[in-house]
Amino acid sequence: MKINVGESSAEEVLDYYLHQIEEEAGSAHKEGRLVCWSAALAPAEFCEAMDVSVVYPEIHAAVFASGKGNTGLLEAAARKGYGRGLCSCARNSIGFMEMLKQRTAFGSAPEALQESGAARVSLPDFVFVCNNICDAVLKWYEALARELAIPCIILDVPYNHTMPVSRHNKEYLAAQFLDVVKKLERICKKPFDYEKFYQAQVQTQRTVYQWKRVAALAFRKPSPLNGFDLFKYMEIVVMCRPKMAGEIVLRKFADELEADAAGGRFAYGEAGEEKYRVTWEGNAVWPFFNLTGRTFKETGSLLAGAGVPGMWNITYIPGDLASMAEAYSSIYLNCGAPYRYEELCRIVESSQSEGIVFHIDHSCKIASFLHREGAEYVQDRNGVPFTYFDGDQADPEVFTGAQFENRLRELTEKMEIRKS
Amino acid sequence: MNDFKQCIASPARTILRYRERTGKGVVGVMPVYCPEEIIHAAGFLPLGIWGSPNISITKTRAAWPSFVCSVAQSITELEALGAYRDLDAVVFSVPCDTLKCLSQKWDSSGVPAIVFTHPQNRRDSEQAACAFAREEYRIVKEKLEALLRVSISTDALKASIRIYNENRAACRAFSDACAQYAGLIKPSWRHTVFRARWFMEKSAHTALVNELMEAVRAEPLPDFQGRKILVSGIMTEPEEVLHILEENGFAIAADDLAQESRQIREDVPDDADPLLALARQWIRFDGCPLAFNERKPRARMLIDTAKKYGADAVIVCMPKHCDPEAFDYPILLREFRAEGMKSLCVETDPGTTSFEQIGTRIQTFAELL
Known part of the structure; x- marks a missing residue:
C-alpha cells in the first residue's frame, strides 16, 4: 500500500506510517533485522544507525490502554508478581512480553494478546533503557x-539536582554514548555506521523542528490545535524521530493547522467556543483519553499547553555529543526545582493559560509527587488557579469520570471569577 | 545492650552529648547510601534520617499523594514538627523517584540540603561512572566545607574511611555472631545494634559492638530450638514485626536490609585518592534494587548467604509503595522456588498500627517450616 502525501490528510498520513512501522517491526526478524524494545526517551539515533527495528513499550501501553485492550495484559503481569502499585506502562509491557512468550511457545496468540491489537510485534533481541x-x-x-x-x-542520565547540566554529567553521558556504540556493535555483530548515525541526528533535528512548530500552534489565541491532538501525535515523534516519516507527518499536520487558522477554523470550530485556556500537567489518562477530551470541550476549556509532549523537544547540534548529552539530560522531569517549575511557568505563559489541571498519575511518582509545589510556584508567580484529579496513564481502575468533571468545572468557575 | 538502647531511645541526647564533647555539629543523612566518611572527616556527626515508625501523619497529609512510601511521609512529618531544625545540613542521595522528589520538597527552616546523584551504568561504563561519582562526592565535600566552615584534608578523609571500614568489619562480625548465638541474640537486639549505628560516631559504635561481642563470646553456645531466617528488604521496622518473629521462634541469621547489612557489605577500597576510593565502593556494590544490574544477582546472593549461615528461609520485608523492591520480588520468588528455598513476603510498613495480619502470616509460616 502506498500513499500520496500531498493529497492525504495529516491523520491519514499518520495512520499510514504508524501501520508501516508496525508491519516493519512484525517482519524484522524475517528480514534478518534485530528488534529492540526501547524507553521512549532513549536516543533512537543509535539503533537507527544500526538498522535495528525499535519498538516502544510506552507507546504500546498508551495505544492498548486507549483502546481498552490492556486489561488482560495487566492481569498477565499481575500473575507474574508485578502487581498494582507498579507503573502501569511497565506492567502492560511485562504482560505483553508474557503473552508473546506464550505465543512463541504454543504457536498461537493468547486471547489477551489478540485483544491488545498488536499480535504481530516480535519479542526483543535486546532492550535499551534511559532513565x-x-x-x-x-x-x-x-x-x-x-x-x-x-x-x-x-544510558544512565543522572538527575540534575542543579541546573544547567553540569560538565561532568555531560562527560559521563558522552562516554556512555561511546559504550552504547561498542555494545551495539557486539549485539549486532557489525561495525557501527557513523555516517548513518550523523544522518539520524540530522533527521531527528528536522523532525523535532516540526514537532515544536505543531506545539507552538496551540499557543495561538484562539488556537487551531486541540492539545489532546498533541498527545495523539506524540506517537509519531516517539517512534519516528530519526526517520523522515516523522518530519513528513508533523509538517503536514502543522501546515494543515496553519491553513485552518488562516481560514478562521479553530480547535472548537468558531473562535468563541474556546472559553478557557488550560495547561495539562502530567501524562494523558490513556484509558479515558476520549472522555477527558470530551469533558474539556463540554466546559469550553481548550488544552493549550502541556509539559509531557514538550519532552520530545530534543534540540542539539548534530555531530556534537556534548550538545546531544545536554539535550537528553535536560528533560524537565529529570531536573530539580526551580528549573522544573520554571518550565511549567514558561508553558503556562506561552500558552496564555488561565488555569492548570494536574494529573495525579498513580503510575508516575516522579511526575506526580511535585505537582503541589509546581502548582504553588506558578500561582505565586502569576495567580493562575489549578486543580488536581486522580488517574493513571494506562490502568483503567484509578480514574473516575465524575471526579474529573467536577474538578474541571470547579476550575472553570475559578477561571471565570478571575476573568471578571 | 543498654547503651545501644539508650542511643536509639533518645537520638537528641546523643546529639547533645556529641556537641558538648566536640564542639561540632550534626549533619543529617537521608536514605539510602551516602559517603558519610566525608561528613565524619569534617568532624561532624552524620545522623541517619529514616523517619519514625511511631509517628502519625497529621501536619503533612496533603504533602504527598496516597501512594508514597511511609519513610518519605514520616520524614516530611518530622520535618514539619521541627525535628531537624538543629541540623547543620542534610545530605540527600536520590536513587529512586521518591527520594528525588523528597530532596526537592526539603524546606526545614533554613537547614541547607546537599543533593548528589549515584551513577547507575556501573558495568558497561565503569570508568566514566567512577569519574562521575568521584566528582559528585567532590562537590558534596566542597559544599560541606563551605557550609560548615571547615577544611577536610585528604588525611582526615583517609582516617575516616579507615574508621568506617573497621566499623563495617565489626558489624559483619556481629552479624555472624547473631547466626552463631541464635538462642541468645534476639532479632530486636540485633536490630537495635544496627539502628544505633545511624546515631553514633562510628569509632564509638565499633568500640561498643566489640564490647558486646566479648560479652557474647564469654557465654556458652546456647541450644537453639527455633528457626534461623535471612531477612531482606529496606527495613524491618516497626519493631513489633521483630517481636512477632521472636514470639514465633525465629532468629535472624543474616540480613539484606538497606538500613542494616547493605550499609556494611562493601568496604571502601584502598586508594591514594580517598574520593575515588569512595566512588569505587559504589561501583563495586551489588545486590540492591537501588543499584542497577541487569543480571540481577540479588537472588543468588541471598540464596548463597542463607546457605552460608544455615538459614531455613528468607523473609522479604516489602515496604508499601516501594517500586525498586516490588520490581525485584517476582524474580526473587522464582529463583527461591527453583532453588527450593522457602520464603515469605510480608508488607512491613513503618506506619503500620495493626499487626494481626503480619502475626498470622508469620505464625503460619513458622508452622509450615
Missing part, C-alpha cells in the same frame, strides 16, 4: 532483560 524520565524505567527494563535473558543497553 531521563524516571528511575522506574531502570527497574522495568532490568526486569525485561532478566525475564528474557537478553542484553540490556543502559
